[in-house]
Amino acid sequence: MTKAATQRIAFALLRLSAAVIVASVFLLLGYLVWNGTPALSLSFLLESPREGMTAGGVFPAIVGTFYLTLLTLLFALPLGVGAAIYLSEYADPRRSKTLYMIRTATVVLAGIPSIVYGLLGLGLFVLFLRLGFSILSSALALSFLTLPVIISASEEALRTVPPSYREGAFALGATKWQVIRDAVLPFAAPGILTACILGLARAAGETAPILLTGAAYYLPELPNSIFDQFMALPFHIFTLSTQSVNPRLTRPIQFGSVLVLLLLVLSLNLVAIVIRSYYRQKYRWVT
């Protein structure tokens, strides 16, 4: 075979793999939009499920997912960013064994299947700490799940802070903590924020951890406190499609719910992208 022919075949294969990816995304999205859009309406977004979950909307699930995500952020942000700051700023690179252990732990944490986080939540938060089936337990379980994402991406953001900022602040007589607080963190903040949003987007779509720690099949009322059970979109989709009295009948609202969840997660990602490109533009002088 000639070299030119080999090259043509190689390119064709590469194009094919790219095309398969793009096509599957469009196929998936198209299928969902096609089937889900008819169910979407303002009342679908703002009403509770009715008639044994065969009609009505997804409002409580949206609210539940919102509360859950917010509370997860509250736990995961300080813990994850704190760990990232420690890793990138304080940990002594000469004691590489400790660093290696922490990094490995983060990677392992990232690789753990989400159902295991559910079991951890059930055992540790729900039963042992007696937090019960609640938003709190679920949010804690989800925080553990998002921590690796937040830690590694925040650490990455901290590392991209030009050393000249640190030096500049040190040279003005700043203590190490002041350097971190006043020179490093403001610069890394957009990156950290992006990391958190991406982590949350993942958490918002998780089903297994909340299934075991506090998500409810159906609740007549919205949760009043963090100790209440809650409805959430991913779990709602799960119940609609597998536990429903009449899965065939509920098909439109299944697709509707999936579409809502997808839009929610995609818009979180979109926010992250916008923040990132905005600050990239703003700091282009120095980077």
Added chain:
Amino acid sequence: MKRSKIETRGLSLWFGQKQVLDNVDLNILENSITAIMGPSGCGKSTLIRVFNRMNDIIPDCNVTGSVFLDGEDVYSPSVDVVALRMRVGMVFQKPNPFPKSIYDNVAFGLRIQKRTSKEETDKVVEESLRGAALWDEVKDRLKDSALELSGGQQQRLCIARALAVKPEVVLMDEPCSALDPSATAKIEALMAELKKNYTVVVVTHNMQQAARVSDYTAFLYLGKVVEYGLTDQIFENPTNKLTENYITGRFG
């Protein structure tokens, strides 16, 4: 005869196994500009970073010998590094304003050390910007981001930022290497102003700059001070063959 401000005795420095400074004896005089020149990698920057102990940030950095600032050993365990760095300010090779407003950049050093009243801060910010010959260019846009300034303005802002904490010594690490000739001329004119109130030490690998701005010049080669003396003398009548070769452009 001017008073000695910084004095090093038998100063040697290692990064890990690599010796960067070798037995440096220097006497830097007050209210003068001392240029430290030499080819890349000769240890110029490392040397001035000893004066404010910026090398402390680098792991595996070992220093022997002594460095005195007004007769007080800078490396003595009792020295507060944070206080030292307020007395010995520094301007870097590449302008490094923080991604904050012009005002906040200059006020940074004040805000991290003590509660300063708004009026006092305003006053110091203006003084410092005037001191760095930048006030007239930025007085109407103090709240704008420092990153919108030109490179030369950013460097003067960094000088203003260093002046705001009222240092006694200003270290400049190749302050013009990232600037165009007209911005360089402004910085050089500014240095001549600065020496009235501060002791200025400037690192440069630009010989013309050393000749133009400095009162004293040290020629550093492979971590050793080859020659040190009045700038005019070094350039017109070097006593060492190495110095002569360097300033006549035979290497470097």
